[in-house]
Amino acid sequence: ARGAVYNFTFDGYNTKxxxxxxxxxxxxxxxxxxxxxxxxxxTPTTNNIQVGFxxxxxxxxxxxxxxxxxxxxxxxxxxxxxxxxxxxxxxxSGILTTGSIHYSID
Numbered sequence: 354a355r356g357a358v359y360n361f362t363f364d365g366y367n368t369k370x371x372x373x374x375x376x377x378x379x380x381x382x383x384x385x386x387x388x389x390x391x392x393x394x395x396t397p398t399t400n401n402i403q404v405g406f407x408x409x410x411x412x413x414x415x416x417x418x419x420x421x422x423x424x425x426x427x428x429x430x431x432x433x434x435x436x437x438x439x440x441x442x443x444x445x446s447g448i449l450t451t452g453s454i455h456y457s458i459d
Contacts, residue, residue, distance in 0.1 A: 357457060358391060363402075363441030364452040371414060373407055373438035378458055383433045387459040390425055393441075395452040398422025400445025404454065406430055406437040418444060427459075 363372035380386060388406070395402055398421055405416025415430050439456060443449045 358455055359439070359457065360453065360455050361439075361441075362451075362453045363443070364395070364449045366443050366452075367448055368443050368445060371407060371440050371442050372452075373440050376438075377409060378406075378437050378439070380432050380434055380437060384431065385429050386432050387427045387429055388439065389427045389457045389459060391455040391457070393419070393424045393454040393456075395422055395441075395443075396450050397445065397447065400443055400447065400449060402449075402452070403440075403442040403444055404428075405440060406432055407440045408433075409436045409438060411435070414440065414442070416440070416442065 361374045401420045403416040403418050407414050
């Protein structure tokens with residue numbers, strides 16, 4: 354349900370491994386949609402991460418890169434109609450020892 358807060362972890366993965374949310378989301382209208390991140394934390398904080406939407410049909414990742422170990426706020430993404438997972442991806446050189454996200458979608 355839109356507005357509900359979801360959670361998942363993306364720790365323990367090597368660099369460039371896309372870790373999908375357990376929930377999928379159907380986007381019915383093409384345009385700007387928002388990923389409202391309540392909190393997203395990871396360590397080591399020196400690793401960058403990417404968070405965004407993964408189009409299940411096309412295999413396309415539509416993401417933004419983040420740094421410093423914590424993000425919060427609404428981030429806009431231009432999405433075509435389709436079914437998506439939210440994902441987290443480690444962009445650093447080592448394995449993430451922690452990584453979690455709490456979010457909703459508008």
